Amino acid sequence: MANLSDEGATKDESMSSEDVVVVVDQLEKIYSGDVRAVDSISFNVERGEIFGFLGPNGAGKTTTISILTTQTLPTGGRAEVLGYDVVKEPGKVRRGIGLVPQELTVDDELTGRENMELQGSLYGVPYSDAKERIDELLDLVRLADSAARKVKTYSGGMKKRLELAEGLIHRPEVLFLDEPTLGLDIQTRTSMWEHINKLKKETNMTIFLTTHYLEEADALCDRIAIIDHGNVIALDTPGELKKAVGGDVIEIEVTDCDEDILEIINGVPGIALIDGTCAENKARIKVPDSGAALPKILTNFITRDIQVASVMVKKPSLDQAFLEFTGRELRDEESTAGNSKKEAGARKGRFRRRR
């Protein structure tokens, strides 16, 4: 048993099992033909956090979710959800979790409300609560006005929102969201983010989500695991992941200066340059913290009477983080463990939409 007051204890050891909702330990899924969809990954998800799985298509996100939601058996390792082993006690896991799958599963021929009612029956929501809860959830996802319409008349975003509401009907302790905004336009995506953030704020639900949109992981997640080719290659808060990229970039342009401005900046007390280039009157430097460095530099320039023409600060993005960890740009990459033609087609369309 780890000493709780020991500063050096790792997070996992110091946490009581109450706070860990998902335990994944060397989990592995090898499909026939030696496709390593998930290649020995380990991580924990803590109660109340939004935990993100970020990675390109084919990275193994859906496979991981489908193991955790008891649809697929792992070929190695162990996973627990809410304290229950996903292999040995699937029934108990199922009762406590909600899933909003990557593919739509709502029934087109039923109305929105009927879909919700069916879901309520499948999850044993007491009759006495069902109506109220359904109204509440339809309100939450702003489908109350369309609830009486058949789902086949819904837009893609509406279907996805209905799917989200379905996943919430039994008030699950953990909600799995597999690419919740895949294929949605920007507005709908932003509104989905609002729904998810609202959920977290109001219910303190634990959310495990996967995405291949960096902005999404950044906007929603408390912690992010970057996954690629079935491996978790980095796991941290969005902030720390960005920091690992190596700091902020500042571009300073001065109007007129005889001296080498890079030299001057380097000489400012308290400035630790990670990197720097200079062309004519423009210096491009990399520092750990632009917020602290910039005032110092500018004050120094003023005392030297150097006129500043423009300043630009670039915070590191998850794009850069992904590049840093995988050596590739996320948007250009298609992870290639498998070979589904349909997936490949969908991928192309998706990336075209993005840019």
Added chain:
Amino acid sequence: MIRETIALIARDLKRWYRTPAQIILVFTTPLMWLLLFGQAFNIGRLAQIGDTMTDLRLVFGGATDYFSFMAIGQTAFIMLFASFFSGVSILWDRKFGFLSKLQVAPIPRAVIPLSRIASSLVKSMLQAAVVIVLAASFVLVPGLSGLRFSPSFGFADALGLALFLVLLGISLSALFVALGLIVRNEETLFGLINLLNFPLMFTSSALIPIALMPDWLRTIALYNPITFVVDGMRQLVFDTSVGAEYTVAVDLLGIGIFSALMIGLGALLARRALLRG
């Protein structure tokens, strides 16, 4: 268990009766068969040409005309097709993700095939009833003959008729739903079902009298589960054992054994199909 089963049956039925094309098919399919096969292509005349002295009831399982004979066979036929569609529907549910939703839900796995068998039964029994009503009402159309019930046909006979159809419906839908669960590819499923449907239908005495079959086919027909069903039903409807192959009790036993076998096989296949991969 009961609540989710009922909810899923309701879902299947809503999908069915809300599709106008399905409802139109419920009436047009039997109408087409009854008219073309039963009225136009009248085996009764062929049988009469051969030997005018033959008691037609011996040929037509107790019926005095071919149309009455085949109308009863048509009810079995419709059970076969309705069950076949239920098998296909479950494959579509897999394709459109609905099945995976059920697999994640905290419900006993058995609910998945059982609810589909039950909804299939509701649909197929309704369609069989439509066949009987349509066939009987043909008598109202000038120039056509209708399905002629024995005057002594009563409530108990109707129950017996329903029992035969229910047993047939259960066995066929158990088989097809299990196939729909285990086969992942539409073409394969359609191929497989055709491979089963046509022989099952045309080696039985549903549409073709056993007396008119060549010997080898007769041997097969006598062991075809559909033969047991139509043989039993005809005795109930025409109230005679003239032209029957077995007693009603043996017919019931035959289809009963077939049901047990299909439920067993279906459970085995469905279990396998719903295991996690």
